[in-house]
Amino acid sequence: MTIHVHEQVHRPRVSDQGFDARTPKVRIYLMGKEYQVPNVLTIMAAIEYAGYRLVRGCGCRAGFCGACSTIYRKTDDYKLYSALACQTLVEEGMYLVQIPFVPAVKSLYDMEEITLTDNVILRYYPEIARCVSCNTCTRSCPQGIRVMDYIQASLRGNIARAAHLSFDCIQCGLCSSRCPADIKHYHVGQLVRRVYETRIAPKSPHLARRIEELDSGVYDEEMNRLMTSSLSELKQRYESRKIEPVSED
Amino acid sequence: MDIKYYPGCTVKTSARNYEASAIAALRYLGVELSELEQWNCCGVVHTLSTDDLMKQLAPIRVLKHVEQCEEREEVVTLCDMCYNTLSQANRLVKDDPAKLKTVNTFMECDDSHGGYTGTVRVVHLLQVLRDTIGFQAIKKKVKYPLRGMKVFPYYGCMLLRPGEVGIDTPEDPTIIGDLMRALGAEVIDDPVKIECCGSHHTVGDRSIVFERIERIIGRARSKGAEAVVLSCPLCRFNLDTRQQEDRTIELPLPVFYYTQLMGVAFGLDEAVLGLNEHRIDPRPLLREIGYQKKGEYGRITT
Amino acid sequence: MKMIRGYPDYMRESIERVERTRAERLKTPYPPMSLAEREVLLHRFHPDFREEQKRPIAFGPSRGLKVNHELANVIESHPLVPSTLNLSQVDYQVDVLIIGGGGAGTVAAIWAVQEGIHPEKVLIATKLRHGDSNSTMAQGGIQAADRENDSPLIHYLDAMGGGHFTNKPELVQALVSDAPRIIKWHESLGVMYDKDEAGNFVENPGGGTSRKRLHSAKDYTGLEIMRVVRDESRNLSVPVIEFAPAVELLMDERGQVAGAVLLNLETKEYVVVRAKATILATGGFGRLHMQGFPTTNHYGATGDGLVLAYHVGAELVDLDSVQYHPTGAAFPPQIAGLLITEKVRGMGATPVNADGELFVYPLEPRDVESSAFIRECYDREKGVITPTGMRGVWLDAPMIDMIHGEGAIREALPAMWRMYERFGIDMTRDPILVFPTLHYQNGGIAIDVDGATTVPGLFVGGEASGGVHGKNRLMGNSLLDFNVFGMRAGISAARYARQVEVGHLSLAHVDRYEELLKDAGIVTDRTSPVLLPEYRGKEALERQLDVLI
Ligand SMILES: Cc1cc2nc3c(=O)[nH]c(=O)nc-3n(C[C@H](O)[C@H](O)[C@H](O)COP(=O)(O)OP(=O)(O)OC[C@H]3O[C@@H](n4cnc5c(N)ncnc54)[C@H](O)[C@@H]3O)c2cc1C
Ligand code: SF4
Ligand code: SF4
C-alpha cells in the first residue's frame, strides 16, 4: 500500500527568507557531503534548502524547544561546536550533523512524597556526585546557561540557586551528550525547579482566597446575569470598564 | 579582617552548624568570613589520582577562580577533606608546570589568559586561628572559660597526611588541643587521635566504621574524656551519627566542632552554634559547665 | 551594506528619530479606540476582511463558513487513507487515545489518570516529540483573575469583548472560573511563575485586558508549563508514541469515534489504535501560512485536527477569523515572523513608525493592533522597509528598562533578548522591527463545556477547538484554554470511556467524505491532513527524481 503523503501541490513555501539568486553562497557539509547554500540562512533553513525534508531535528523553529541540536566543526579550528540549527547562521566550511535525540533516562518520582533534604537531588540522580567540574556542559549549552554551576548547586542542596540558574533550559540535551560523568543535566534541572517551587517558594496568598470565593459561589449570580444579558448591555458594560494603568507597579 | 572561604558541599549540607559556628566565632574575633562568589565541589580526595588529570579539574577550577576572579592569594577551607584535596591538587600543579598547562588548556585558558598560575595558598581555618589570629589573642577574648570540661581532640587523617600538606606534626598534632587549652578546657590526649575513623567505608561497610569508633571512643572515655572535639565533617558523621547507632557503646560521647566550643566560650547563642543538630545531644554536658541557651551565660547575637 | 549594531545604516537614521521622541512617549500615553473606531479599522485593514483571499466551505456541517483558501484547500482534499485499509490488526487497545502531545494533550492525559483510568490505558500519539508544540513556544503568560482588584466577571467581560462578543458564553464562563484553580494546580505541580518575596504573582496587563492578570514565567511561560506537565505525565508513566501523527480517525458501526490510524513517520507503517474515547489536541494551523503570512507556530501546526474532525462530521466554528499577532519579527530575515511576546508591550514598549511617532494605543486587542500596524505600513506608508523588502514598525524595547529599571529586559525577557543577541541586535539599546504574523487559530472544532463534540466519542481541547475565544483570542487565554479544556476533555473522556461499548472498527466515513467531495463538484489531487509543511529548496526540488529506494 503506497500513500503519497508528501505530494501536496498547494503547500505554500515559507515566506521571504531574505535571499535571491545573487546572494553569496557558502560551502557547508551535511554529514560529510558538500552543499552550497545562501550565506544568510540558518543551519536549519540551509539543510532544507539543500533538499532535506526534516522530520526529526525540527520543532519550534524559534529557539524554544531544543529539537534541533546540532554539532559541528569548522575547517580552521579544533573545537567541536554545538548550536541550535534554527537560531544559528551558516558559516563557510561548517561540518554539521544534527543530534535530534539524546537518550537520557528520567527518574520517576511522586512530587508529593519528596521531602526537602540536602541530598534530595542526589537521591534521584546520584550520578551528579560524579561531576568532575570539567565545564563541558556549560560550554556546549546553546542557551548560555551555567550548567556546571546548577549541577554543583544541586549537589550541595542549594535548590533555589540551581532552580534559577537552570530556568532557561530548553532541554535540548547537548550538555548530556557530552558529559564525561554521564549526568542527565536537564532532568536534574527539571526536578530541582519543581522541588523549588513546591517546597521553597512562598505560596500565593490571594489565590486561595479567590478559589474559596469561587467555591462558595459568590460570583454565580452576577456571572449568570452577564451570560444572559443582551448584546447591547454587554457592550455597554464592556465599554465602561475601568482600565488599570500599565505603569502602576 | 576579611577572609574568603571555600565552604565545600558537606559544609553546605550536613555540616551547616560548622559553618554557622565558624562564621559567628570569627565575627566575634573581628574577622569576617565571606563565601567565594562561585565554586564547585572540590572533587573529594578519594578520587584524586595524579595521572588522571580530569580528576584535577575540580580543585584547580576552584583555585583558578580564587586567583583570577576573586584576585586573592589565599583561600580558607573549613572541611578537612576539601583542605586536603585542594592542597594536594595545588601542590601537584605547582610542582609540575606541564600538568598545569594541560589542565589550563583544557579549561580554555593559559597562564596569561585567565588560567591558574599557582599563586594561591590553601589554608585551613585552624591555621588562621593559630597563625594569623593566635591562640593567645583568642584566650584573651574568652568570656566563659570551659573550666573543668575534659575534651579529647581528634585529628583523623586529612589534616595531617600526606606530610607535605599536613598542618601539624603528623604523629603528634597539638593544634586543636592548644586551642582548647586557650578556651580553658582540660585536654585529654591519646595516640588514637591520629587514627582513621573509617572514612568513606561509612557508606559501603559500616562495620569497619563501628570497629574504628569503638576503639577511639573507648580509649578517650577510659582516659576520662567527656567530649570529642574535631574539625572534619566526615569524622563528625562517623563519630557522632554512627556512634549513636552503635549499640555496643553504652555511654556515648558528644562530639563538637572546635568552632562550636569557641562559640560556647565566647558566650554565643545555642541556636547560632547549631547545638541541636547533633545526634548525641551535647547540651546536658554544657549545662553542667553552666552554659545556658541564653541569659546567665551572656548573650551575643551575631 | 554597512551594519551598525545589527542594523543597516539607513535603518539607524530612523532609529535616531525614534530615540528623539522617546522621552515624550514615556510621559504621554495614546488613548485606546472606541468599539466603533475598531470596527472601521478592522474592516479596512485586517486580513480577515480580504474577501478575495477566502471562500466558503463547500460541504459538510460547516458549509458556507468563509475561510482562507489555504484552509478550504485542506478541508476540500481527499483523505490520506482509503476506507479499504486493513484494520484487522489492532496495535493498541486503550480507554483514552489522545492525539497531540502538546499542552492540551498532556494535561488531558494527567486528568484522565486522575479520573481513574489506568495510565497504561491512556495513550498519547503525537506528530513530533512529546512537547514539540505551540504550547512550548508561548512566551508572555497565562490569564487568571486572582488579584483583589480583579474578578472572574471582569475577565469574562474582557474575553467577550476581545472576541467581539461572538464567544460561547458558557465556554468563557468555564474558562474564567477554572482559571484560578488551574494556577493553583500549577503551583502544586511546581510551575515557577514569577513571584515577589511574599509569594504574590508578578502580573502584567495584556492586549485587551482591563486588569493586570497575566502570570508569566519570564518569557518562557509555555515552556515552563509544558515541561512541568510533561514531567508529571512521565512520572505517571503515561505511554507516548512520538513521530506518529494521526492520519484518520476510526469509527464503529454505531457512528462513535473509536480510535485512530497513526502513521509512523520514519517507517511509514500505519498503526491501528482502538479507543473508547478519543481526544483531539492537535493545536493550531499556522504552518498553512494563510495568505502567505509567516507564522509564529511550530513545525507541526498544520491544522490536522480540523481535517480529521470534519471527516467524521464534527462542526467547525469561527474559522472565518484568524489571529495575526501584531508583533512578529520583521528583521533580521532569519527570524522573520517569529513572535515578539506581547509582554514587551505589556511592560511598556510602544510601537512607533519610521518617524518615531506613536500611532496606536499599544495594548489594543490583537486584531485591532495588527490592523493599525498594517495601516501604518501600507496605507500611511510610514513603515520601515527592510533590505529584503519587508515592511515593519518599530517596537521601542529600550523603554522597558527605563520604566522598570536597568536589567528588566534581561530578567523578564531572556528569550527575546537572546533571540536578538544571536543576530547581533541588543534590544536593551535599540528598538526592534515588527510586523503582524500568523499566530493563532481563533476558531476550531465546536465543543461544549465538557470538551465534547457533537460526534460521540470525540473530545477536543486546546487550540484545535472553537467557541471559547469567538473571533479573536486575547493574549494569555490560550495557555489557559489548553489547561482548562485539556482538563475538562480528559475528565469527560475518562467518564465516557467507562460506560461505552465500542463495536467494529470502520473507515466507512472516508467513503462518505469522498461522496461529499464528489457531490460538491471538487476535483483535486490534494490530500490531507498535511502533517508537515514543505520548506525544501525550490532548486533542489526541481531536480528531484521520484525514485523508490
Ligand atoms: C510563539 C507562540 C507564543 C504564544 N504565546 C502565548 C501566550 O503568551 N499566552 C497564551 O495564552 N498563548 C500563547 N500562545 C498560544 C498557545 O501557546 C497555544 O494556543 C496553545 O499552547 C495550544 O495548545 P494545544 O495543546 O492546543 O496545541 P499545541 O501545544 O500546539 O499541541 C498540539 C500538538 O499536537 C501535535 N499534532 C498536530 N497534528 C497532529 C496529528 N495529526 N497527530 C498527532 N499529533 C499532532 C503537534 O505536533 C503538537 O505537539 C502562543 C503561541 C505561539 C505559537
Ligand atoms: S560536563 Fe559533566 S562532569 Fe563536566 S562539569 Fe558538566 S556535569 Fe560536571
Ligand atoms: S542545560 Fe543542557 S539541555 Fe538545557 S539548554 Fe543547556 S545544553 Fe540544552
Ligand code: FES
Ligand atoms: S527547532 Fe526548536 S529550538 Fe530549534
